[in-house]
Amino acid sequence: MSQQEHIAQLEKENRHLKKQLTRLNSHPMEDLVPRDVRLLTELEHFESLGKNIPNGCLFRCHIEAGKLEDFRKEHQWLNHIYLSFASSSWEKLCNISMIEVMQDITLWLMKIYPIDRMNVFPSLYKSLVRCSAFNTEVRYYYSDAETRWLQIMIQPFRDGIWVVCNGFILDVTDRKHVENNLIAEKKRLQMLGNNLPYGVLYRLVFNRVTMKTSMEYVSSTWERITGISPYSVVEDIQAFHDIIHPDDLPYLLEATEMSKQTTTVFEVEIRINYKGNVRWLHISSQPYKVKEMVIWDGIMTDITRRKKVENELEKHREELESLVKERTEELILYQTSLEQMVEDKTHELTIAKEKAEESDRLKSAFLANMSHEVRTPLNAISSLLNILAGDTQLPGNIREYIDVITSNSEQLLKLIDDILDTAKIEAGQMIIRMESFCIDDFMDQMAIFFSQYLLIHGKAHINIENVKINAGKCIVSTDPIRLMQIMHNLISNAIKFTENGHIHFGYRVMDANMLEFFVEDTGIGIPEDHLDTIFQSFRQLELGNNRRYGGTGLGLHISRSLAQLMGGDMYVKSTKGNGSTFFFTIAYNPL
Numbered sequence: 001m002s003q004q005e006h007i008a009q010l011e012k013e014n015r016h017l018k019k020q021l022t023r024l025n026s027h028p029m030e031d032l033v034p035r036d037v038r039l040l041t042e043l044e045h046f047e048s049l050g051k052n053i054p055n056g057c058l059f060r061c062h063i064e065a066g067k068l069e070d071f072r073k074e075h076q077w078l079n080h081i082y083l084s085f086a087s088s089s090w091e092k093l094c095n096i097s098m099i100e101v102m103q104d105i106t107l108w109l110m111k112i113y114p115i116d117r118m119n120v121f122p123s124l125y126k127s128l129v130r131c132s133a134f135n136t137e138v139r140y141y142y143s144d145a146e147t148r149w150l151q152i153m154i155q156p157f158r159d160g161i162w163v164v165c166n167g168f169i170l171d172v173t174d175r176k177h178v179e180n181n182l183i184a185e186k187k188r189l190q191m192l193g194n195n196l197p198y199g200v201l202y203r204l205v206f207n208r209v210t211m212k213t214s215m216e217y218v219s220s221t222w223e224r225i226t227g228i229s230p231y232s233v234v235e236d237i238q239a240f241h242d243i244i245h246p247d248d249l250p251y252l253l254e255a256t257e258m259s260k261q262t263t264t265v266f267e268v269e270i271r272i273n274y275k276g277n278v279r280w281l282h283i284s285s286q287p288y289k290v291k292e293m294v295i296w297d298g299i300m301t302d303i304t305r306r307k308k309v310e311n312e313l314e315k316h317r318e319e320l321e322s323l324v325k326e327r328t329e330e331l332i333l334y335q336t337s338l339e340q341m342v343e344d345k346t347h348e349l350t351i352a353k354e355k356a357e358e359s360d361r362l363k364s365a366f367l368a369n370m371s372h373e374v375r376t377p378l379n380a381i382s383s384l385l386n387i388l389a390g391d392t393q394l395p396g397n398i399r400e401y402i403d404v405i406t407s408n409s410e411q412l413l414k415l416i417d418d419i420l421d422t423a424k425i426e427a428g429q430m431i432i433r434m435e436s437f438c439i440d441d442f443m444d445q446m447a448i449f450f451s452q453y454l455l456i457h458g459k460a461h462i463n464i465e466n467v468k469i470n471a472g473k474c475i476v477s478t479d480p481i482r483l484m485q486i487m488h489n490l491i492s493n494a495i496k497f498t499e500n501g502h503i504h505f506g507y508r509v510m511d512a513n514m515l516e517f518f519v520e521d522t523g524i525g526i527p528e529d530h531l532d533t534i535f536q537s538f539r540q541l542e543l544g545n546n547r548r549y550g551g552t553g554l555g556l557h558i559s560r561s562l563a564q565l566m567g568g569d570m571y572v573k574s575t576k577g578n579g580s581t582f583f584f585t586i587a588y589n590p591l
Contacts, residue, residue: 056170057089061105063156063163068128081105093150093171095142113139113147124154128163131156137172149176186217200225204237204285204296206260213237216295225281225302227274245271245278252283260294263287269303280307360426378416382409418554421485422537425561432479432565436591439474439507439515442483446505450491462498464491467506474509477589482562489555490519490582498523501579514568515588520581526574535560535570559584 067080116138127134154167203217215233232239248270259266267284285298447466501522537557560570567587574580
């Protein structure tokens with residue numbers, strides 16, 4: 001049960017006790033003779049009523065009318081008051097024997113807090129003199145460890161020499177705890193409200209009986225926020241409705257009604273007329289029901305500045321949207337223009353590309369034809385030179401001339417072959433013919449051939465070695481002619497650029513799909529800035545080197561292109577002065 005519901009229950013019990021007390025006062029006692037039949041009947045009726053009072057008891061006491069003046073002095077009036085009756089719940093309520101109190105009522109009176117007892121005297125004296133209703137609440141020492149709150153209600157009347165008081169005592173400890181908690185809660189609300197520079201804490205109450213809505217509590221900033229007095233909305237909320245903007249009032253009432261019916265969170269933003277100016281308020285609360293009431297505890301915040309900023313932002317947003325729209329239209333036009341330009345340029349480039357491709361094809365065809373035409377007489381010259389070289393009767397100088405002509409003819413034939421291969425590669429006419437053979441036997445033949453090659457060229461002091469990495473024989477399907485061409489180009493270059501040291505070559509199985517070959521030398525090496533260009537056609541290291549070592553710059557370009565056609569690639573690692581290592585890969589097709 002909530003605090004509000006508990007208070008409502010106690011108030012209902014209080015009203016019931018007042019009715020019972022009124023009924024008692026309609027039958028005053030004429031004397032104190034206990035044997036009087038009328039008194040016994042009345043006491044029985046008194047006891048019956050007392051049993052129906054929860055958390056309380058009925059009592060009757062007598063005071064000598066002539067001694068009322070002594071009530072001005074605390075220690076004297078205690079001797080002139082007598083408890084003549086109490087209902088059976090007395091001992092449970094007061095934790096003291098009713099018989100003992102009848103003999104000496106001070107035993108009970110002294111259990112009331114001294115400060116409360118002293119505060120009672122003035123009002124009690126007036127009530128006894130005037131025979132008017134008396135109602136008070138006091139703290140009571142129920143036991144050494146417990147204090148309770150008692151509500152004492154008395155209705156005195158004169159009966160001869162006596163002032164008779166019919167009354168009841170009600171235990172209101174729970175209610176007082178609830179009230180104290182509410183007071184503490186209200187103080188906390190006030191403290192919070194006073195610390196809200198732009199907000200108001202409030203409690204709005206709708207009474208289903210009176211059908212009225214009023215503000216039960218507002219914090220001290222109410223008037224500063226709304227511009228109206230808090231007292232104007234205590235009885236009726238209409239004073240607040242009068243300052244709400246006409247367009248926002250229906251919205252507020254609809255939201256309030258919905259919140260009232262569903263007890264869901266209530267949250268709105270409205271405008272009010274604040275001393276001739278528009279002020280925006282944000283109102284939010286969580287309603288709950290107590291008996292016949294719906295209560296909203298909430299907060300009302302001044303959001304005028306925020307709304308002003310939002311309006312300015314909205315204005316800027318609209319301006320930006322308009323500007324973006326204009327720029328978008330301009331960009332669309334510009335994009336259309338660019339697309340047309342791109343289309344035109346693409347068409348031009350396509351035509352230029354087709355012309356370039358046609359030119360390359362014509363150039364390649366021309367080179368092929370020219371190479372063929374040049375190769376035919378060179379072959380005839382080489383054949384005749386071989387015949388002359390076989391004549392042992394020729395003078396020594398003539399034989400030297402023949403050797404020079406033969407060497408240059410071979411170089412010219414190599415150049416023609418390179419030009420033909422380059423033309424085929426660029427024209428896309430180079431064909432890879434797959435054959436099955438043993439890579440290990442192939443590499444052994446390369447070692448034998450180039451050992452003789454070194455001997456013929458006067459470099460027999462250079463160590464050339466086929467480095468065997470893989471165990472066993474490796475049978476593959478690839479083009480042996482093109483593989484030999486690649487290896488021949490790389491090893492020939494290594495011999496050309498190596499004066500001392502060694503040349504190592506070999507291969508390894510990288511994985512199930514690739515073979516990797518390598519040629520390592522201890523020659524002059526390659527500068528780092530040339531590593532990216534040496535695979536381009538007609539590219540060599542330096543003009544000075546060209547004069548010393550010769551060559552056309554086609555060998556590496558052709559070799560890399562062949563490796564790519566065979567499913568791999570070629571790369572190099574080198575440092576100037578420390579030799580080079582060329583690597584190339586081809587597709588591994590094991591058998």
